[in-house]
Amino acid sequence: MLSRPDTSSAAATGPLAGIRVVDLSINVLGPVATQILGDMGADVIKVETPQGDPNRDTGPARHPGMSAMHMNLNRNKRSITLNLKNPDAKKALMRLVETADVVVHSMRPAAAVRLGISYSDISAKNDRIIYAYGPGYRQDGPKKDLPAFDDVVQSESGIAALMGQVNGEPRYYPTVIIDKFCGYILASSIGMALFARERTGKGQEVHVPMFETILSFNYLEHLWGGAFDPPLDPGVGYVRLLTRHRRPYPTKDGYIGVLAVNDDQWRRMLPALGRPELVNDTRFATTAHRVRHYDELYGIVAEQLKLKTTAEWYEIFDAIDIPNGPMNSLQDLLHDRYLAETGFFHRYTHPTEGPAVTTSVPVHFSETPGSIRLPPPLLGEHNHAVLSELGYSTAEIHALST
Structure with missing residues (x-):
């Protein structure tokens, strides 16, 4: 060699x-x-x-x-x-x-x-x-x-x-x-x-x-009931991900991304949305029940989020520790303050192509x-x-x- x-x-x-x-x-x-x-x-x-x-x-x-x-x-x-x-x-x-x-x-x-x-x-x-x-x-x-x-x-x-x-x-x-x-x-x-x-x-x-x-990769969550033989559910697909309401939610003046995933987070989020009575609703009280009613639950969330501005919801969700964030475009992110502070974009001068931008090693x-x-x-x-x-x-x- x-x-x-x-x-x-x-x-x-x-x-x-x-x-x-x-x-x-x-x-x-x-x-x-x-x-x-x-x-x-x-x-x-x-x-x-x-x-x-x-x-x-x-x-x-x-x-x-x-x-x-x-x-x-x-x-x-x-x-x-x-x-x-x-x-x-x-x-x-x-x-x-x-x-x-x-x-x-x-x-x-x-x-x-x-x-x-x-x-x-x-x-x-x-x-x-x-x-x-x-x-x-x-x-x-x-x-x-x-x-x-x-x-x-x-x-x-x-x-x-x-x-x-x-x-x-x-x-x-x-x-x-x-x-x-x-x-x-x-x-x-x-x-x-x-x-x-x-x-x-x-x-x-x-x-x-x-x-x-x-x-x-697709079947990690979407195999669903098919993970058992015979299947425990006739459908294939994680139902939460397939509801038409799973999307950035419209607010009074824009959009917001927000997600509660466990019982404790939903107990905090539902009152913040103005629907405290749903905390003890049997359809939504536990993960096992929510799985069968996600389309309905996410529809309720969508309606409530239209009632306030995006900034108001940021303040509300931050106060109760619910993950939330803006809906950014790729164009927006080119000028994002957080990414600038963390050095996400690597700017350099190429010997023949001049000033250039790439992403840093993550x-x-x-x-x-x-x-x-x-x-x-x-x-x-x-x-x-x-x-x-x-x-x-x-x-x-x-x-x-x-």
């Missing part, structure tokens, strides 16, 4: 400092995972085609190939370009793999086999490698090689139908929830595989199937904090830095990268 040269990762402070990741992924799921690994200190080398990750052109940009989507998914990474259809470029990739701890890709498994970068191909070069990817479906089932994208899996996994139960029309969440959630799970799974390797000395293959992963470690060390890279920005470490000359690097 090639020795790993000293790189910029040496300055990293996170729990994964010293770990090298070869990132062959594109779009969202894989780049989310590898950005998390980079934030946690890993040296992430983003291997792109000469045309680059398609997300380089998704969203507003000051210059071609440096879109908002790329900027927000690829910090703490170094970019190199390799045309893997070129046998010499594939050899260069394998030399890079010999120095790595993790390989991440977003190809369908059959495509990885055809390209010669399957787990068996990669592990033959480095048996300590953690080889990770996020396909659409489990790899021991008949759908293993089918394509999958976020919207399709939102439809398949019941998310769109849940939205329909509440709103009367199936809809997707207005976010790529499956790509992002599975990206987080993939990063977490890689971390656990690295921990196992420290104990056993052995690498392994890790795959996070989008469909089964989000379905497990996870805190008392001894090994993560950090933002590298700005999102230009396409192939680190070709010479990375490939020269592997012994390639300037002329050879140019041939490999085009």
Whole structure:
């Protein structure tokens, strides 16, 4: 195995400092995972085609190939370009793999086999490698090689139908929830595989199937009576979440988010709403009873909240320790005082793109904090830095990268 040269990762402070990741992924799921690994200190080398990750052109940009989507998914990474259809470029990739701890890709498994970068191909070069990817479906089932994208899996996994139960029309969440959630799970799974390797000395293959992963996520609360065999309730779905009244509540002059969840909180909240007689109403007195009457109860809450202003309700609920908060838009939050005080938004000057904004690392470690060390890279920005470490000359690097 090639020795790993000293790189910029040496300055990293996170729990994964010293770990090298070869990132062959594109779009969202894989780049989310590898950005998390980079934030946690890993040296992430983003291997792109000469045309680059398609997300380089998704969203507003000051210059071609440096879109908002790329900027927000690829910090703490170094970019190199390799045309893997070129046998010499594939050899260069394998030399890079010999120095790595993790390989991440977003190809369908059959495509990885055809390209010669399957787990068996990669592990033959480095048996300590953690080889990770996020396909659409489990790899021991008949759908293993089918394509999958976020919207399709939102439809398949019941998310769109849940939205329909509440709103009367199936809809997707207005976010790529499956790509992002599975990206987080993939990063977490890689971390656990690295921990196992420290104990056993052995690498392994890790795959996070989008469909089964989000379905497990959905069923945590929504399996409901189906958690028993035979089912104890004919319906599937946590009824509190499916009432049409579960939403930011209109007030006299705006909206408010408020929630009581246990008996003690409801005993405080109902009198504050002007309905003290409901405290001992058998329909609402205990969790077991409220479960059968949430639609009615939330309807009452909605009507009462219309009687006062949002500011008045803040004061009332704060005084009785009931969780509440404003209904913010994403635009509002860009200027939120709390987020400014806690440093949530990280402002920096990109070497070519100028003033830029991203979110700070949200996870805190008392001894090994993560950090933002590298700005999102230009396409192939680190070709010479990375490939020269592997012994390639300037002329050879140019041939490999085009």
